[in-house]
Each structure stands twice: as structure tokens, then as C-alpha cells.
Amino acid sequence: RKNGYRAGNSVFSSPSSPNEEEIRFLEAAEYGDIPTVREMLSSPTLNTSCVDFMEQNALQLACGNEHFEIVELLTQGKSMSRIGDALLLAISKGYLRIAELLMNHPSFRVNQRLTKSPGELMLLDPESDFYSYDNDGTRFSSDITPIILAAQCQEFDIVYELIRRGATIQHPHEYKCQCADCTHMRRNDALNYCLSRLNAYKGLASPVYLSLITADPVRLALKLSHELTRMADVEKEFKVRVLYDQQVQLFRLNSPEDRTQGENVPATVFSLSLIIYCTIYQTSLVVHTLVATRLSARMPSLKHKSSICVSTLRSKRSILILNAFVLFICTRTMRSPFCKFATHGMAHAQFLMLLVLNCIDRVEWFKSSPPFAFLIHQTSEHGRHTEFNWCEVFIMLYTAGLLWNEVTELWDDGPRNYVVQLWNILDFFLLVILITSFVASFISHQNRLQSNNAQNDVQYIPSKSTDDTKMDVSVPKWMNYYCYKYADRSHWIGSDPQLIAEALYSLGIVLSFTRICYILEVSEKFGPLQISLLSTVGDIIKWCGIFFMIFGAFLLGLFNLYSYYGKPEAKTTKAFTTIEETFITLFWSLFGLADYRGVEVKYDHQWTRIVGYQLYGAYNIITVVIMLNMLIAMINRSYSDVQVDSDLEWKFARAKLMMSYFDNGNVLPVPYNLVTIPLRFYGCVVQL
Ligand SMILES: [Zn+2]
Structure with missing residues (x-):
């Protein structure tokens, strides 16, 4: 693009054109005519820094055409101009030998030219044409240093050489940095400011650079990519998110199918904490071969279904066995993620079964026979409940277990990590609804009991239409409301605690069943x-x-x-x-x-x-x-x-689910986890 622009410009504005001798010299450099170049370099009249009509000097031409010997000749002799630009050209084209030759040139030792950007050098020495492409300026953006360019071009050897010579990529300041440099740049040229940040990040995020500067490039890359994702929200000018995707490429380097590309990059050890990090922030990483195998290795039982655990849990008497299992064999096997997953899943299934049983006494075909007596709601014969039945007691026990579960989770993970997981929010609402429901029906029971104790009239009024006037004036009004006399639903007001409890309980049932989805994520179907x-x-x-x-x-x-x-x-x-x-x-x-x-x-x-x-x-x-x-x-x-890419998404969701069972907390499923309350408090007391 620049060439086209320059050519058009040059034809009409006719800059000083080279003379005969210079044309011969430039052509010899461009076409690799070594003897001619060597001969002409000794000529006293020749200006070696002459340029052709495209404003390119001999070094740039030789570099661009990969004539190593000519570059060597040119840089040995008289002082040559635009060596910096030639280096950038060699790097961008991947001419390793020429780049190394140029890097060793003594002129780079002045003013730390190898590590400073052309723009910074211009400030030090405005007359210098070290990095200039032509009279108008530099080849690339003026903030591109050799190492940024090499890193962006994924030139492993060149980056290595540059790092050995002390070059590094400066980490850009915060976007809203208030330091003098940043403020100055932002005010003068906002576009260039953003571009320079983007260029620096592109260099920093390059797999080659990362793998050379640290022993654990994956961790650093993830950190960087997290930073970039955050920045993409702030810096709307350039969606740095493009980089974020580029980042993920790094991990492909380590996967077997892409060995050829990444031979130079050292294989990285994936630690468990790192995998956790991956599962939280990077969908595509989880599918990475290495991570996936690591995860499976951690959860062997999921892979090899023949284990004793599964067969036990699959048998028909699983519920009985599970309970015995949970109560008596609280050994280390319980801590394995798979066992935890299975027992927690079964516990939730039991909870759902209780919910079903709890409403079965109102289903028409249900005949109350002695073995099912525990299911019947102990109602006064006309509506208001007076006692909790066994089902409800167990549901309350489960709810208490769930509550304790969430409390420990909140305590262990901290509020921030807790809120990040959407299932936790669902659990929270489920708990609030169920607990409110039980509290409301408890209030109704208590009021009913108190009012019954206070008055003993047994004259029941079946519906509202009949006489309301026989109110007992010796007791407070609310007691009259709750007394047996007005037990029929037609007498209840809209905000009756039992009505509230029933409505909330229905909501709770729906939310409890949605939790199945959480477990279904494991299923491939x-x-x-x-x-x-x-x-x-x-x-x-x-x-x-x-x-x-x-x-x-x-x-x-x-x-x-x-x-x-x-x-x-x-x-x-x-x-x-x-x-x-x-x-x-x-x-x-x-x-x-x-x-x-x-x-x-x-x-x-x-x-x-x-x-x-x-x-x-x-x-x-x-x-x-x-x-x-x-x-x-x-x-x-x-x-x-x-x-x-449902497969990818599913693997991600499954990995996330697996991760939640890796930690050591909450070994016992609900409601057995209630047993741990005293232990936990004891632990707290001992710590104090
Ligand atoms: Zn700053």
C-alpha cells in the first residue's frame, strides 16, 4: 500500500533521481550481484546511502530480496543508513540469518537501539534515519520495536536472540493511567496511543514470547487473556478480544495433533489449580486434549463404569444401600469426586421422591391404608393443618441439610465465587422459598393450637354464608379466626399463613425439579x-x-x-x-x-x-x-x-460440574451433612 502511494507521488513530484553510478549500484544490490557491489563499495565517489526512485537504499533492497552476502558487505564497510529498518524488514520476512547479522551490527549499541521503539529514538535524536523506511517515516507503526515485531511474527529464534540481548516488551500501563507519558500521548494522538497498546499486547500475547520469558507460559497466558477480556469491555476502540482468541491458539501448540508447529515451545505442566482456572474462564481450553485427559484421570470412575461404586448404585435396592453406605462407611472413598457426585445425586432424587409422596394423599386413587398412614396430612377434618406429617418432617430435614450445605459452601468459597455460579443462586431462592413456606405453616399451626386451647366450642360453621355472629368475645379476635369454628377454607382471608405456605411450597416444588438439569449436564444425550x-x-x-x-x-x-x-x-x-x-x-x-x-x-x-x-x-x-x-x-x-458446537459446550459444562466435586468440602450428601455441624463448630472454636 505504501509502495503504491509512494510510486504515484514520486512520478509527479520528481524527487532528486539517482545518477548512473548509483543506479548501477542499487540494481546490483537488488539482484544479488556480489562482485559488482564489492567493487563499487571501494569507489570513492559513490554515495552508499543513495536511494532509488522508490526511496529505498541498497541495504533495504538487498534485505528485501534476501541477499545475505550483500547485506554482509554493505554493513561491513562505510557507515550505512537505515539499518534498523532493514532489521525490521528481515524480521517481518523471517530471514533469520540476515536478522542475526544485523543485530550484531555495532550501530545497535548506541542509545539501546535494539530495545527502544523507533518513536522513542526519534525523541532522543530527531535527525536519525536509523529506523526510517523513507523520508516520510518508519515502515511499521512507530511504536513497533524489533522484539514486538518478531513476537507478532512468531519468529522463535529471533525473539530468543533479542531476549538474550536484553530486549523485552514493556507491559502497557492501565487504560486510564494518569502518568505524564500516557496523558501526553492520549492528548496528542489518541489513535496512535490505542494502536501502540494493541501492538504491545499482540507481542506480549504471542506464544513464542510467552514461552521464552517464563517457565509456565500457560498460566501467564491465562492471566493475560483474563486481563484482555476485562479490557475489551473498557477499550471499545479496539476490541482486544480478538487477541483473546489468539491466546487460545497457544494451547493448541501443546496438543499432539499440532506437534509440528509447536516443537519449539516447551510442554507445560497442567496443575490442578490451573485446570480449575481454565474451567472457569475458558470454554475452548477444556476441550484441549491435555486438559481433558487430566480431568478424566481425576475422575476415573466416570470413564470406567465397571467400578463397584456404579454397580452398587445401579442396583434396585440402591436407596437402602446408599443410606447404609452413607451412614456407616464414611471412609476416604466417599471423598472421591465420583462417589460424591453419585451420592449427592441420589440424595437429591430422594428429596424429589419425598416431594411426590407429600402430595399423594390428595390424589384420587390413593386409598389410605395402614402402611401409608405416614403420608396423610393430619388435618382437622375441614382444612386447617394441625400437625406436620412424616413426609414434611423429612422435607424440612432435607431443607436444613441444603441450608447447611449452602452455608458451608459460602463460607469456603467466599461470597464472590459463590455468586458467580448460577446454580447457587437457584439454590438460594429455593431455600428462601421453602423456609418461608415452612415458617408460614408453622405460624398457622401454632395459632391454631393456641386458639384451640383457649376455647372449646365445637360448633363448626361449614361455610361463610351461615351465622358469623356467635363470636366468642372473651378471647382476642385472631383466636376466633383460627378457632375450629372457622376452619373451613371459605372463612380464610387471602393472606392466611397457610395459603401463603401452600403457594410458596408449590413454587419450591418447581424449583427443586429444575435442579435435575444440573445433574443432566453430565449425560451425553x-x-x-x-x-x-x-x-x-x-x-x-x-x-x-x-x-x-x-x-x-x-x-x-x-x-x-x-x-x-x-x-x-x-x-x-x-x-x-x-x-x-x-x-x-x-x-x-x-x-x-x-x-x-x-x-x-x-x-x-x-x-x-x-x-x-x-x-x-x-x-x-x-x-x-x-x-x-x-x-x-x-x-x-x-x-x-x-x-x-454443542459438543464443546457440553464438555465445558460437564468439566465445570466435575470441578465442583473436586474440592474436599461437603463430602456427605444432604441431609447427612447435618452431622458435621458440631464438628465444624468445634473446628471453629479450636481455631479461636
Ligand atoms: Zn502511564
């Missing part, structure tokens, strides 16, 4: 499918942003139009007369379940009627035809996107 589904959630949230804006606009518009027609003689239906009615009508019309005549008014108000029809019609077209179809298209697209 369901895992990828489930991840595809989860990824569409993001799309739905984005879509909702636009949808609620449109929905809100029509909600307010239609409500304003019809809010004065609330009376039955004004409008055929209640639709749009209140905010609630408007919301209901608009929401259900998304699914075609609302009446289009909702906009009609009984009075002869044509204008209102027409505007109403227009608004409602426009709403239907925009939401049903456009928005809903857009949502379907979005889901389609992201589903097929994920499907393409």
Missing part, C-alpha cells in the same frame, strides 16, 4: 440439548426488552382511551376500562384468547371506536405477527448456533 435450551434464554431476555416497551405503550394508550367507559351501560365488555383489565386483554390477545369487540362502546362515539380499533389492530400486528415471529427466528438461530 441430554447435556447438549439442555445447553442449547439455556442459551436461548438470553435471546428471550433481549426480546422482552423491546416487547415490554411496545406492550407498555399500548397498555397506557388503550387504558387512557377507555378508562371513562367503566360503567356497564357504556361498554359491552370490561376490557380496557382498568389497568388490570387492559393488561389481561392485551396479554391474552397475544395467544388469540381475547375478544376483538373489546374496543366497542355502546354510545354513539365513532371517533373513539375507530381509534380503539386502530390501536388494538396495530398492537396485534406488531406483537403477534412481528414480535412473536421474531422471537421464534431468534430462538431458531441461537439454537442452531449452539448445536454446531
Whole structure:
């Protein structure tokens, strides 16, 4: 690009053209005519730094055409100009011998020319043309030092030589650094400032450079890539994220299929902590052969299903065996990640079974026979519960176990790491809902007991329609409310604690079952499918942003139009007369379940009627035809996107799940983990 620009420029502005002798010399250098160059170098009249019409001198021409001997001749003799530029050219073209020859040239020892960037050298010596490409400036951006260029070009030997000679890549300052240099550069030339940072990072992130400056390049690369990811959010000018992907290339170097490329890079030891780091931050790394084998080695039982553990757990009496197993054999085998995974999974399955059993007494075909008596809710015969049944007691025990589990996890991981994992947030909500539900029903039980103790009237009023006046005035009003007399549901107020408890418990059931998804991630069949589904959630949230804006606009518009027609003689239906009615009508019309005549008014108000029809019609077209179809298209697209590398995503999710079982905490599954409470407190006391 630069050449084309220069050529055009030169033809018309006609700079001082070289004379006959100079043309011969330059051509000899360009085409590798060694005898001519040697002969002409001894000529006293020749200006060795002469340039051709492209403003290239003999050294640059010889370098560009890889004439090693001519470069050697040129650099031996009289002082030669633009040696720095020739070096950059040799590096960028990968001419190792020429680059080494030039690096050894004495002129590099002045002003630390090998380590400073052309731009910095210009500040020291403005007249120098050491690094200039032509009269206009340097070949590359002025912040490119030889080592940055070599690192970017992945020239292993050149980088090695440069590091040996003391060259390093300076780590760029923080983006918003307030030091004098940064402020000056930012104010003078913001574009160049950003470019120079990007160039430096590109050099730093190069696998060759990383593997040469540290014994553990992978760790450093991950650190760097973490920094770059963070920066990509701040520095919008250049999405440094490109680099982040480039980073990951480094690890391919270590994989067997790519041996040829990475022979020079020392193989790296993957430590466990490093793998943990990988699983948190880098999806693609987990699939890396080395990491994957390491993980499998840590979880041998997952790979070889023949182990005793699996066969035990698969047998039909697994639940009984599991309980015995958990209670009595609390040995070291329990600590193995696979056993932990299996026992925790089984414990959750038991919990779900309890949830199912707990509602079975209201299923029609259930006949209460003595062996199932423990399932029946001990109700006063007309609605209000007076006691918890065994199922509920066990569910509470499990909930307590879950709570203790989460507390220890929060304690061990710290709040930050705890919140990062979305499953933990789900668990938190599940716990809050279940505990609130139990507290509410406990309050109801207590009130019922107290009021029963206080009064002994047994006259039961079956429904609200009958006489309410026989209230006992000797006890407080709330006791009358809870007494046996008003036990029928028709007497309850909307905020009755038992109603609240029942509603929350239903929510809790749904959340408990979603936790199955967490375990399903391990399955090869369901895992990828489930991840595809989860990824569409993001799309739905984005879509909702636009949808609620449109929905809100029509909600307010239609409500304003019809809010004065609330009376039955004004409008055929209640639709749009209140905010609630408007919301209901608009929401259900998304699914075609609302009446289009909702906009009609009984009075002869044509204008209102027409505007109403227009608004409602426009709403239907925009939401049903456009928005809903857009949502379907979005889901389609992201589903097929994920499907393409669902294997990778699944392996990532599975590895993450595996990692969560590697740590030593929470060996015992819920609710047996409650046994550890005293131990834990004892541990804390001893520490103090
Ligand atoms: Zn700074």
C-alpha cells in the first residue's frame, strides 16, 4: 500500500533521481550481484546511502530480496543508513540469518537501539534515519520495536536472540493511567496511543514470547487473556478480544495433533489449580486434549463404569444401600469426586421422591391404608393443618441439610465465587422459598393450637354464608379466626399463613425439579440439548426488552382511551376500562384468547371506536405477527448456533460440574451433612 502511494507521488513530484553510478549500484544490490557491489563499495565517489526512485537504499533492497552476502558487505564497510529498518524488514520476512547479522551490527549499541521503539529514538535524536523506511517515516507503526515485531511474527529464534540481548516488551500501563507519558500521548494522538497498546499486547500475547520469558507460559497466558477480556469491555476502540482468541491458539501448540508447529515451545505442566482456572474462564481450553485427559484421570470412575461404586448404585435396592453406605462407611472413598457426585445425586432424587409422596394423599386413587398412614396430612377434618406429617418432617430435614450445605459452601468459597455460579443462586431462592413456606405453616399451626386451647366450642360453621355472629368475645379476635369454628377454607382471608405456605411450597416444588438439569449436564444425550435450551434464554431476555416497551405503550394508550367507559351501560365488555383489565386483554390477545369487540362502546362515539380499533389492530400486528415471529427466528438461530458446537459446550459444562466435586468440602450428601455441624463448630472454636 505504501509502495503504491509512494510510486504515484514520486512520478509527479520528481524527487532528486539517482545518477548512473548509483543506479548501477542499487540494481546490483537488488539482484544479488556480489562482485559488482564489492567493487563499487571501494569507489570513492559513490554515495552508499543513495536511494532509488522508490526511496529505498541498497541495504533495504538487498534485505528485501534476501541477499545475505550483500547485506554482509554493505554493513561491513562505510557507515550505512537505515539499518534498523532493514532489521525490521528481515524480521517481518523471517530471514533469520540476515536478522542475526544485523543485530550484531555495532550501530545497535548506541542509545539501546535494539530495545527502544523507533518513536522513542526519534525523541532522543530527531535527525536519525536509523529506523526510517523513507523520508516520510518508519515502515511499521512507530511504536513497533524489533522484539514486538518478531513476537507478532512468531519468529522463535529471533525473539530468543533479542531476549538474550536484553530486549523485552514493556507491559502497557492501565487504560486510564494518569502518568505524564500516557496523558501526553492520549492528548496528542489518541489513535496512535490505542494502536501502540494493541501492538504491545499482540507481542506480549504471542506464544513464542510467552514461552521464552517464563517457565509456565500457560498460566501467564491465562492471566493475560483474563486481563484482555476485562479490557475489551473498557477499550471499545479496539476490541482486544480478538487477541483473546489468539491466546487460545497457544494451547493448541501443546496438543499432539499440532506437534509440528509447536516443537519449539516447551510442554507445560497442567496443575490442578490451573485446570480449575481454565474451567472457569475458558470454554475452548477444556476441550484441549491435555486438559481433558487430566480431568478424566481425576475422575476415573466416570470413564470406567465397571467400578463397584456404579454397580452398587445401579442396583434396585440402591436407596437402602446408599443410606447404609452413607451412614456407616464414611471412609476416604466417599471423598472421591465420583462417589460424591453419585451420592449427592441420589440424595437429591430422594428429596424429589419425598416431594411426590407429600402430595399423594390428595390424589384420587390413593386409598389410605395402614402402611401409608405416614403420608396423610393430619388435618382437622375441614382444612386447617394441625400437625406436620412424616413426609414434611423429612422435607424440612432435607431443607436444613441444603441450608447447611449452602452455608458451608459460602463460607469456603467466599461470597464472590459463590455468586458467580448460577446454580447457587437457584439454590438460594429455593431455600428462601421453602423456609418461608415452612415458617408460614408453622405460624398457622401454632395459632391454631393456641386458639384451640383457649376455647372449646365445637360448633363448626361449614361455610361463610351461615351465622358469623356467635363470636366468642372473651378471647382476642385472631383466636376466633383460627378457632375450629372457622376452619373451613371459605372463612380464610387471602393472606392466611397457610395459603401463603401452600403457594410458596408449590413454587419450591418447581424449583427443586429444575435442579435435575444440573445433574443432566453430565449425560451425553441430554447435556447438549439442555445447553442449547439455556442459551436461548438470553435471546428471550433481549426480546422482552423491546416487547415490554411496545406492550407498555399500548397498555397506557388503550387504558387512557377507555378508562371513562367503566360503567356497564357504556361498554359491552370490561376490557380496557382498568389497568388490570387492559393488561389481561392485551396479554391474552397475544395467544388469540381475547375478544376483538373489546374496543366497542355502546354510545354513539365513532371517533373513539375507530381509534380503539386502530390501536388494538396495530398492537396485534406488531406483537403477534412481528414480535412473536421474531422471537421464534431468534430462538431458531441461537439454537442452531449452539448445536454446531454443542459438543464443546457440553464438555465445558460437564468439566465445570466435575470441578465442583473436586474440592474436599461437603463430602456427605444432604441431609447427612447435618452431622458435621458440631464438628465444624468445634473446628471453629479450636481455631479461636
Ligand atoms: Zn502511564
